[in-house]
Amino acid sequence: xxxxxxxxxxxxxxxxxxxxxxxxxxxxxxxxxxxxxxxxxxxxxxxxxxxxxxxxxxxxxxxxxxxxxxxxxxxxxxxxxxxxxxxxxxxxxxxxxxxxxxxxxxxxxxxxxxxxxxxxxxxxxxxxxxxxxxxxxxxxxxxxxxxxxxxxxxxxxxxxxxxxxxxxxxxxxxxxxxxxxxxxxxxxxxxxxxxxxxxxxxxxxxxxxxxxxxxxxxxxxxxxxxxxxxxxxxxxxxxxxxxxxxxxxxxxxxxxxxxxxxxxxxxxxxxxxxxxxxxxxxxxxxxxxxxxxxxxxxxxxxxxxxxxxxxxxxxxxxxxxxxxxxxxxxxxxxxxxxxxxxxxxxxxxxxxxxxxxxxxxxxxxxxxxxxxxxxxxxxxxxxxxxxxxxxxxxxxxxxxxxxxxxxxxxxxxxxxxxxxxxxxxxxxxxxxxxxxxxxxxxxxxxxxxxxxxxxxxxxxxxxxxxxxxxxxxxxxxxxxxxxxxxxxxxxxxxxxxxxxxxxxxxxxxxxxxxxxxxxxxxxxxxxxxxxxxxxxxxxxxxxxxxxxxxxxxxxxxxxxxxxxxxxxxxxxxxxxxxxxxxxxxxxxxxxxxxxxxxxxxxxx
Amino acid sequence: xxxxxxxxxxxxxxxxxxxxxxxxxxxxxxxxxxxxxxxxxxxxxxxxxxxxxxxxxxxxxxxxxxxxxxxxxxxxxxxxxxxxxxxxxxxxxxxxxxxxxxxxxxxxxxxxxxxxxxxxxxxxxxxxxxxxxxxxxxxxxxxxxxxxxxxxxxxxxxxxxxxxxxxxxxxxxxxxxxxxxxxxxxxxxxxxxxxxxxxxxxxxxxxxxxxxxxxxxxxxxxxxxxxxxxxxxxxxxxxxxxxxxxxxxxxxxxxxxxxxxxxxxxxxxxxxxxxxxxxxxxxxxxxxxxxxxxxxxxxxxxxxxxxxxxxxxxxxxxxxxxxxxxxxxxxxxxxxxxxxxxxxxxxxxxxxxxxxxxxxxx
Numbered sequence: 001x002x003x004x005x006x007x008x009x010x011x012x013x014x015x016x017x018x019x020x021x022x023x024x025x026x027x028x029x030x031x032x033x034x035x036x037x038x039x040x041x042x043x044x045x046x047x048x049x050x051x052x053x054x055x056x057x058x059x060x061x062x063x064x065x066x067x068x069x070x071x072x073x074x075x076x077x078x079x080x081x082x083x084x085x086x087x088x089x090x091x092x093x094x095x096x097x098x099x100x101x102x103x104x105x106x107x108x109x110x111x112x113x114x115x116x117x118x119x120x121x122x123x124x125x126x127x128x129x130x131x132x133x134x135x136x137x138x139x140x141x142x143x144x145x146x147x148x149x150x151x152x153x154x155x156x157x158x159x160x161x162x163x164x165x166x167x168x169x170x171x172x173x174x175x176x177x178x179x180x181x182x183x184x185x186x187x188x189x190x191x192x193x194x195x196x197x198x199x200x201x202x203x204x205x206x207x208x209x210x211x212x213x214x215x216x217x218x219x220x221x222x223x224x225x226x227x228x229x230x231x232x233x234x235x236x237x238x239x240x241x242x243x244x245x246x247x248x249x250x251x252x253x254x255x256x257x258x259x260x261x262x263x264x265x266x267x268x269x270x271x272x273x274x275x276x277x278x279x280x281x282x283x284x285x286x287x288x289x290x291x292x293x294x295x296x297x298x299x300x301x302x303x304x305x306x307x308x309x310x311x312x313x314x315x316x317x318x319x320x321x322x323x324x325x326x327x328x329x330x331x332x333x334x335x336x337x338x339x340x341x342x343x344x345x346x347x348x349x350x351x352x353x354x355x356x357x358x359x360x361x362x363x364x365x366x367x368x369x370x371x372x373x374x375x376x377x378x379x380x381x382x383x384x385x386x387x388x389x390x391x392x393x394x395x396x397x398x399x400x401x402x403x404x405x406x407x408x409x410x411x412x413x414x415x416x417x418x419x420x421x422x423x424x425x426x427x428x429x430x431x432x433x434x435x436x437x438x439x440x441x442x443x444x445x446x447x448x449x450x451x452x453x454x455x456x457x458x459x460x461x462x463x464x465x466x467x468x469x470x471x472x473x474x475x476x477x478x479x480x481x482x483x484x485x486x487x488x489x490x491x492x493x494x495x496x497x498x499x500x501x502x503x504x505x506x507x508x509x510x511x512x513x514x515x516x517x518x519x520x521x522x523x524x525x526x527x528x529x530x531x532x533x534x535x536x537x538x539x540x541x542x543x544x545x546x547x548x549x550x551x552x553x554x555x556x557x558x559x560x561x562x563x564x565x566x567x568x569x570x571x572x573x574x575x576x577x578x579x580x581x582x583x584x585x586x587x588x589x590x591x592x593x594x595x596x597x598x599x600x601x602x603x604x
Numbered sequence: 605x606x607x608x609x610x611x612x613x614x615x616x617x618x619x620x621x622x623x624x625x626x627x628x629x630x631x632x633x634x635x636x637x638x639x640x641x642x643x644x645x646x647x648x649x650x651x652x653x654x655x656x657x658x659x660x661x662x663x664x665x666x667x668x669x670x671x672x673x674x675x676x677x678x679x680x681x682x683x684x685x686x687x688x689x690x691x692x693x694x695x696x697x698x699x700x701x702x703x704x705x706x707x708x709x710x711x712x713x714x715x716x717x718x719x720x721x722x723x724x725x726x727x728x729x730x731x732x733x734x735x736x737x738x739x740x741x742x743x744x745x746x747x748x749x750x751x752x753x754x755x756x757x758x759x760x761x762x763x764x765x766x767x768x769x770x771x772x773x774x775x776x777x778x779x780x781x782x783x784x785x786x787x788x789x790x791x792x793x794x795x796x797x798x799x800x801x802x803x804x805x806x807x808x809x810x811x812x813x814x815x816x817x818x819x820x821x822x823x824x825x826x827x828x829x830x831x832x833x834x835x836x837x838x839x840x841x842x843x844x845x846x847x848x849x850x851x852x853x854x855x856x857x858x859x860x861x862x863x864x865x866x867x868x869x870x871x872x873x874x875x876x877x878x879x880x881x882x883x884x885x886x887x888x889x890x891x892x893x894x895x896x897x898x899x900x901x902x903x904x905x906x907x908x909x910x911x912x913x914x915x916x917x918x919x920x921x922x923x924x925x926x927x928x929x930x931x932x933x934x935x936x937x938x939x940x941x942x943x944x945x946x947x948x949x950x951x952x953x954x955x956x957x958x959x960x961x962x963x964x965x966x
Binding site: 053054060061136137175176177344347 | 679819820822
């Protein structure tokens with residue numbers, strides 16, 4: 001008979017799992033870490049290739065040459081921006097109309113839940129300006145979007161200048177099969193969110209905006225341009241979007257192919273590709289690039305203006321021009337040619353990009369790791385949780401034993417933990433006025449410190465709630481609770497990893513060791529310390545420090561702490577403004593789960 | 605699916621050839637009426653061969669041209685109303701006098717095999733040329749079938765059966781089948797009718813390669829095999845004596861994949877078959893200054909012509925065909941065997957678990 005249907009063999013298997021439970025869990029954990037780090041090793045990765053036939057191997061000859069015109073337009077834009085103190089709407093409308101586009105504007109306003117100290121805004125009011133280049137012969141069913149942000153100060157003037165020059169050049173061509181929308185958005189992501197919501201007739205974030213007067217069909221792809229200097233040394237590609245969503249890999253392949261063709265240096269995560277994969281430095285370089293991508297994806301922010309397009313199934317990427325300390329510099333005309341080539345290739349598309357991967361990690365621009373290769377790393381961590389579920393002493397029948405603790409006993413810690421989670425989610429924003437009244441802090445600090453306070457208050461829960469419970473201080477009680485909590489954590493992390501692998505993996509790496517090994521019989525002080533140090537909040541703190549290390553801007557502890565607080569405030573703002581799901585996930589699900597294990601630790 | 609070429613019988617002149625061109629290129633399953641712009645070269649291939657054949661004398665009434673895409677009027681064509689087959693846009697093969705019989709969505713397997721209108725009016729003295737270009741299966745795989753419009757296929761068996769039906773109804777004298785796709789040789793593997801010659805641009809497992817990209821239009825303009833084929837055809841004029849062996853060897857060494865040819869079914873020696881038998885319309889004209897008396901019997905003075913007319917190939921060498929090439933059929937196990945097998949299974953079941961379970965079933 002089979003392995004699992006034969007009672008003898010089943011007993012032998014369970015005995016094996018029982019005896020070697022801890023060693024197997026350790027091996028699985030180490031294997032997961034090693035597997036993850038090994039993903040960046042070049043022989044284990046695949047070379048990127050263009051999967052979409054319509055964007056095939058033929059290139060066209062790019063003829064864009066109006067670099068000078070782009071720069072003069074940039075200067076004009078800058079001058080008008082200073083004069084208007086914001087977006088120079090009339091000048092932009094006139095400039096786009098002079099180039100033969102159909103121009104429309106959209107005004108929007110939004111009151112943030114609390115002031116954003118990083119960008120120094122609270123009541124945001126702005127206007128988006130966009131011009132539509134109609135395809136000469138095609139029906140108006142599909143569109144491409146090219147956007148440049150209108151940023152305060154000296155940034156991104158050249159991007160708008162290049163946008164206008166490209167619009168003029170494109171207007172003279174007759175081979176466009178899709179409409180092209182040239183969008184200049186104000187207040188970066190907020191303006192972009194307003195425009196996208198207006199375009200798709202949705203309102204998911206409570207923004208107020210005027211409806212869009214002009215429309216161009218369903219958007220197939222979008223490119224966002226950030227250019228702040230007249231000459232550049234390299235182009236950086238930004239792919240990570242909201243909630244860790246990534247565009248189709250074909251877009252990155254397209255960018256890379258054109259960079260190769262025009263001889264432009266291209267980077268990802270700001271790092272240039274290296275050829276020496278068999279040396280230690282080469283491997284660490286690739287591993288650092290991949291770790292940066294993982295961290296950026298895990299935090300669920302949109303790292304460029306393109307990130308908000310992904311929610312609407314529009315493949316989008318941001319291209320940022322960087323002026324570094326290199327000898328060889330490129331002018332705006334080259335970037336214009338690159339964009340012309342990319343848009344012309346996107347013009348050839350007949351369907352949305354779907355042939356290549358949607359889930360991948362990039363250790364460099366020319367190598368990628370697909371979901372089939374990186375998911376086992378998470379799978380090994382999830383297996384640990386499931387192995388612990390089958391830990392002995394958790395006899396199957398006690399759960400239904402009426403004399404033992406019922407479901408109700410377990411329910412109490414669960415409910416209280418989740419109520420704390422709800423408090424962590426709702427109270428910081430709602431109680432900010434009260435906090436500002438009583439304490440000498442600004443609103444942002446009030447929100448963040450309230451969140452930290454509620455988080456810490458949760459640590460005191462077990463002592464208080466156990467007074468409410470009656471007659472449960474038995475061995476069976478905590479085992480049932482641990483069973484529930486382990487299953488809950490496994491399901492939670494599994495679902496998270498499917499949507500946002502990086503977030504799931506980062507949480508699993510810190511949560512799985514402590515939760516798998518947590519029992520009330522361990523030394524209290526030491527395990528309490530371990531639990532706190534590996535709690536979700538500290539995970540975020542470690543990620544902040546690692547991120548700063550990886551971008552070669554290491555911070556001291558004090559600065560790290562301030563960064564940590566700003567990360568929390570940004571997380572809450574992202575959730576309120578754009579619908580990012582990281583903060584609700586952490587507050588409403590991960591934190592209560594961790595609290596349940598904290599309850600188990602202090603079970604008495 | 606009925607696939608008989610049931611055409612009206614028309615009296616045609618000696619040696620007039622009716623070629624069929626088919627371009628079966630993929631169509632997107634999209635709602636939009638956009639085409640696969642990157643398959644520009646298939647249309648350019650077909651139009652170039654069409655032009656060569658017209659140049660060699662075949663009239664439009666004897667040509668069926670099927671183009672599945674409209675490249676000339678595609679929104680992405682920087683030079684609308686033109687299709688170029690040579691880079692630097694030297695020669696517009698679309699022109700003013702192209703007569704497309706089936707265009708766009710009309711190019712289907714059914715219209716190819718059983719056309720409702722614009723039929724091929726051929727009889728048993730016609731030589732037919734069929735030129736197919738397009739995609740077999742996916743771009744990297746699949747052999748034995750040719751895609752029509754991305755939603756239909758014609759398999760090599762269907763083609764072979766269609767040609768057999770044509771043969772049975774005496775619709776052709778000799779047939780030349782040229783296919784320029786990846787793994788093209790798989791399409792002629794199953795032919796079994798006589799007097800068929802087939803040429804393909806690549807063997808099974810090989811891909812057919814494109815030839816020239818044009819940087820202004822942004823697509824490849826022609827496939828390698830067709831390019832060399834046309835180069836060869838440019839040198840052919842109506843009085844040319846080039847034969848099939850020259851055609852077969854035109855591409856053998858210059859491209860990286862190996863074109864295939866299948867001449868087993870052909871009754872005549874390929875070396876003795878003129879290119880113009882298929883590609884051109886050649887009238888045999890004998891100029892004489894003598895008067896020929898047509899009322900008397902043609903024994904004297906026209907012995908040559910009589911002997912010529914007697915050198916026709918045997919139309920229905922039935923005996924040879926029947927004994928040499930058996931019809932291929934898929935083997936099914938006999939019905940009795942299946943019945944016995946199930947009875948055995950039921951008996952074993954009831955024996956193991958007891959006859960008392962029978963009452964639960966009946």
